Amino acid sequence: MAYGSASSRGLAGTTLRINLTTGEIRKYPTDEKLMREWFGGRGAIAKILYDEVPRDADPLGPENLFIISAGVMSGCFIPAGAKIGFGSISPLTNGHGDSNMGGHLGPALKFAGYDMVIMSGISPKPSYLFIDDDKVELRDASRYWGMGSLECEPVMKKDLGEDFEIATIGPAGENGIRFSCITHDFGRQAGRTGQGAVMGSKKLKAIAVRGTGGIKVHDLDKLTEHVTAIIKRTQTHPNMAPWQKYGTAFFIDWSNTNAVLPTRNFQTTYCEDIAGIDGEALVEKCLITHKACFGCWMNCGKYTKAVLPGKQTVYLEGPEYETGALCGSNLGMTDINQVAYLNWLMDNVGMDTMSGGGVVAFAMECFQRGLITTDDLEGHTLNWGSVEDAEHFIDMVVHRRGIGEYFSGGTKRAAEKIGRGSERFAMQVKGQEMSGYDGRYAPGMLLSYMTCDIGAHHNRSWTITVDMAEGREKVEGRAKVVIYLQHIRPLFDCWCICRLFWGELDIEPEEIVEALNYITGWDIDTAEAFKTSEKIWNLVRCHYLERNRANGRTFDYPPARSWEDKIPSGPGAGKGLTKEQIELMLDEYYAGRGWDNDGNPSREVLHDLALDFAADNVEKIGLLGKPLPNGIPAVRGERYKPKAF
Amino acid sequence: METKRIRVSRGKCSGCRLCMQICAISRYHEINPQKASLRIEAHFPQPGLYMPKVCVQCGKCMEVCPEGAIYRRDDGAYIVRIEDCNNCGECIAVCKPGVIFQHPDVEHVIICDNCFKCTELCNTGAITIVTRPVKEST
Numbered sequence: 001m002a003y004g005s006a007s008s009r010g011l012a013g014t015t016l017r018i019n020l021t022t023g024e025i026r027k028y029p030t031d032e033k034l035m036r037e038w039f040g041g042r043g044a045i046a047k048i049l050y051d052e053v054p055r056d057a058d059p060l061g062p063e064n065l066f067i068i069s070a071g072v073m074s075g076c077f078i079p080a081g082a083k084i085g086f087g088s089i090s091p092l093t094n095g096h097g098d099s100n101m102g103g104h105l106g107p108a109l110k111f112a113g114y115d116m117v118i119m120s121g122i123s124p125k126p127s128y129l130f131i132d133d134d135k136v137e138l139r140d141a142s143r144y145w146g147m148g149s150l151e152c153e154p155v156m157k158k159d160l161g162e163d164f165e166i167a168t169i170g171p172a173g174e175n176g177i178r179f180s181c182i183t184h185d186f187g188r189q190a191g192r193t194g195q196g197a198v199m200g201s202k203k204l205k206a207i208a209v210r211g212t213g214g215i216k217v218h219d220l221d222k223l224t225e226h227v228t229a230i231i232k233r234t235q236t237h238p239n240m241a242p243w244q245k246y247g248t249a250f251f252i253d254w255s256n257t258n259a260v261l262p263t264r265n266f267q268t269t270y271c272e273d274i275a276g277i278d279g280e281a282l283v284e285k286c287l288i289t290h291k292a293c294f295g296c297w298m299n300c301g302k303y304t305k306a307v308l309p310g311k312q313t314v315y316l317e318g319p320e321y322e323t324g325a326l327c328g329s330n331l332g333m334t335d336i337n338q339v340a341y342l343n344w345l346m347d348n349v350g351m352d353t354m355s356g357g358g359v360v361a362f363a364m365e366c367f368q369r370g371l372i373t374t375d376d377l378e379g380h381t382l383n384w385g386s387v388e389d390a391e392h393f394i395d396m397v398v399h400r401r402g403i404g405e406y407f408s409g410g411t412k413r414a415a416e417k418i419g420r421g422s423e424r425f426a427m428q429v430k431g432q433e434m435s436g437y438d439g440r441y442a443p444g445m446l447l448s449y450m451t452c453d454i455g456a457h458h459n460r461s462w463t464i465t466v467d468m469a470e471g472r473e474k475v476e477g478r479a480k481v482v483i484y485l486q487h488i489r490p491l492f493d494c495w496c497i498c499r500l501f502w503g504e505l506d507i508e509p510e511e512i513v514e515a516l517n518y519i520t521g522w523d524i525d526t527a528e529a530f531k532t533s534e535k536i537w538n539l540v541r542c543h544y545l546e547r548n549r550a551n552g553r554t555f556d557y558p559p560a561r562s563w564e565d566k567i568p569s570g571p572g573a574g575k576g577l578t579k580e581q582i583e584l585m586l587d588e589y590y591a592g593r594g595w596d597n598d599g600n601p602s603r604e605v606l607h608d609l610a611l612d613f614a615a616d617n618v619e620k621i622g623l624l625g626k627p628l629p630n631g632i633p634a635v636r637g638e639r640y641k642p643k644a645f
Numbered sequence: 646m647e648t649k650r651i652r653v654s655r656g657k658c659s660g661c662r663l664c665m666q667i668c669a670i671s672r673y674h675e676i677n678p679q680k681a682s683l684r685i686e687a688h689f690p691q692p693g694l695y696m697p698k699v700c701v702q703c704g705k706c707m708e709v710c711p712e713g714a715i716y717r718r719d720d721g722a723y724i725v726r727i728e729d730c731n732n733c734g735e736c737i738a739v740c741k742p743g744v745i746f747q748h749p750d751v752e753h754v755i756i757c758d759n760c761f762k763c764t765e766l767c768n769t770g771a772i773t774i775v776t777r778p779v780k781e782s783t
Contacts, residue, residue, distance in 0.1 A: 077666050077676050104662075111677065154690055162687070186689045212748070214669075214677030224670055228766070231663070235768055244769070288693040290769065292661035297768035299659035303693045315690045 009218045010072045010519040011035060012110040016136060018129070020202050021062060021121030025136050030115040036522065039494035039529075040115065041071035042098045043536045045087030048118060049096055050543050050614070059091035059194075060176055060201035061122075068109070068117040068207070071496025075107030075215050075294070076519050077227055079507070080498030082106055082293035090193040091178040091201075092355070092410050093431045093455040095544035097193030100493050101167075102293030102301075103185035108165040111211025123203035130160075131209045141205035146171060148348035149183035150316070152206065160208055167207045170350020172398050173200035177408045179355035179433070183347055187303070187317020188293070191352035193432065193454050218521030226515055231297055234505040240298065243504060244290060247300035248321035249279035255325065259572025260437045260445070260464055263329040264384055265361035266427045266561060269438045270570020271329035281336040282319065291317055298501060306340035308387065316344040319353070322458075325436025326357025331364060332384025341387055349398045355410060358433030359397065360390050362411040362426055371418055376403040424560035430455035430544075440562060441572040442467040444478035447585045450556045451482065453540040459493075461485035466640060475581045479588035484637030487533040494536070534636060535609040538593075538601050542614040545600065545623045552599030552623075556586060594632040596625035604632045646779040648721030649759060651683070651699040651772050658695035658771035660685050664763035671762045673751070680748050682757040683772075697772050698742045700757035706736035706745060715756070721777075722759035730754060 015030045038047045045067045057063035067087045074081050084106030090097025112131050126145040130137045144152050149170035156166050173180035173196035180196030181189045242250050255261040259269045291301030305315050319339050328339040346356045366372045367382035380392045396404030406417040411433055415426035427434045432455025439446025444463030449456035461482045492499035501507055509526045566576035590597055594605035602625035606615035618624045665681035673680045686696040707715040707723055714729035730753035737745045746755040764772050
């Protein structure tokens with residue numbers, strides 16, 4: 001039977017703490033106060049990392065924690081309540097890192113009785129975490145070590161049972177490649193911030209969970225009525241059919257038309273061969289079946305196969321939008337089967353297709369410019385549009401051979417090694433590679449990357465429709481929308497539900513909070529939810545400053561391409577930003593958050609968010625924001641309803 | 646007179662398991678898919694197919710029940726008379742689609758009772774209701 005506590009609502013009831021060095025496994029009642037005040041998921045992860053990881057701990061060393069949190073809504077009867085969050089100090093950014101994925105693992109963990117698993121230390125040998133309701137063990141993973149992520153999952157299912165939910169890392173994670181991901185359900189990934197590398201550093205190959213228990217909620221009747229009404233109402237929403245048919249790949253063509261599609265390492269924003277790699281090509285040439293996460297009626301996942309001459313036929317989930325952009329147009333690919341093959345390749349070796357796409361694109365541009373040559377590439381070329389070249393280069397990176405070692409730490413570290421001006425087109429912020437949108441003609445999007453708390457990532461704020469609505473060459477006023485989005489979007493990562501239905505199907509934040517209250521018995525409103533999210537954001541900022549020891553503004557700049565190069569082709573030709581405009585956006589952003597102009601949070605704001613302990617800590621290292629002459633802004637972020645994801 | 650049962654359209658299911666969630670909520674007032682009376686079989690990595698497994702109303706369970714605890718209702722459903730079921734599981738052994746279940750919290754076997762809540766939430770058309778007229782015996 002599941003181990004959960006009967007008194008908790010929305011929670012499974014138990015938290016596991018595991019010392020991987022000694023093998024000790026302890027069970028604790030889940031800290032309900034922590035869940036209430038930090039909302040579980042990303043929020044609880046942020047607080048635990050802040051409290052428990054020494055500031056000088058190596059992200060790939062024993063002192064870093066690896067935390068799994070299923071939040072308060074995952075597994076509950078809520079649309080797309082399928083997420084699970086992973087968190088640790090990121091080996092890519094050296095700050096708080098969290099990443100989440102859908103599928104079925106989060107619900108399974110809660111059905112087994114656990115809200116969180118907090119792991120420390122390093123296992124003396126390859127191991128995997130086995131959870132079968134109340135049976136929790138660290139088991140020997142020697143026979144799985146070295147297997148590709150996608151290859152390992154069916155083997156483990158065969159060994160343990162089809163009804164186990166499995167998450168694995170691949171050779172990239174095992175070898176400490178800093179942008180490694182965690183893979184589950186044959187193609188769902190927690191891709192960002194290098195969580196797979198942290199698992200690998202801890203010699204943790206996989207997590208296998210089976211749960212047969214239930215989850216108690218505060219008011220199941222009201223929850224059922226509320227959620228059933230939402231599902232039925234949105235079944236006929238005009239966005240539902242295209243979403244079900246194409247998933248996020250629908251937006252490849254849209255981004256190209258609207259001059260934001262990164263092409264050949266963000267050199268331009270327009271791909272001439274878009275018909276070969278867009279959503280239509282995916283459905284026509286590769287689709288096997290639509291694939292949904294637990295409890296989601298939008299089924300955006302596309303299970304596909306890639307058939308390329310001279311290559312084995314491979315099965316994968318995707319490419320979704322980000323992979324389609326970053327491993328498609330951004331690598332100069334012209335055929336969806338090429339993109340899907342690279343998607344499979346990166347999934348199987350266990351590297352994030354977003355950072356991975358960014359790293360390969362950066363290397364290809366280095367090759368284009370003669371900064372690396374065939375001598376560096378074991379006699380191979382690295383040309384745009386070549387799967388062969390990309391595959392060989394990825395193999396060098398995964399096994400850290402030769403110049404592959406430079407790139408194993410991501411584009412920022414590679415550019416530091418290669419030098420000769422390559423830093424200006426290393427498309428990253430804080431060490432994490434940009435998502436699949438170019439921000440030069442969408443300034444709010446660029447600001448989103450610059451200020452994202454985990455390094456460049458679209459997940460926290462996506463503003464392109466705002467940019468389009470308010471004038472794409474105008475930078476004034478973007479900050480307040482970015483701040484709002486940085487508050488609402490991470491809430492989904494706290495609660496461990498998917499956010500896509502919010503933007504796509506006109507489901508209001510109030511409806512989600514209503515469901516949250518039915519699940520938990522809390523009595524919160526959206527204002528409190530946003531404020532809690534702001535608290536998490538500020539804590540993560542303080543944590544970043546405490547670990548990296550310089551004014552926040554120092555870390556918030558994009559690579560110089562963002563202001564030095566105008567877009568050379570396509571519908572955005574000639575458009576671009578100036579450095580002054582980028583500085584202005586930062587000025588507005590800091591003022592809007594109640595931070596000083598150096599990008600450091602002020603005591604006034606930290607006190608308002610009950611973060612006095614963090615204010616004390618940043619003050620000790622001289623990075624507390626200066627007092628605000630006009631006090632803290634009354635409204636931090638302006639509410640905005642997105643038109644797309 | 647007509648009977649109703651769930652029809653499965655092969656290849657349409659996307660594996661979300663909303664059907665299993667609402668089934669367990671509806672019958673056992675609990676979020677626990679393991680208490681549902683249908684299952685989604687996932688066939689991955691190849692061929693890549695979700696297959697809903699539902700009651701086909703073959704009646705084998707009723708035939709083998711040593712307690713006579715299962716009867717056929719007019720709408721076609723096979724209903725467990727819970728006060729008579731001793732949870733022996735003999736019906737499970739003969740159920741071809743494998744959709745009779747036991748759960749440690751439930752004292753009787755779990756068989757679909759034709760409430761069709763599952764079909765209401767299915768957004769891909771993978772499971773729908775099929776109605777068939779019953780021939781009157783002359």
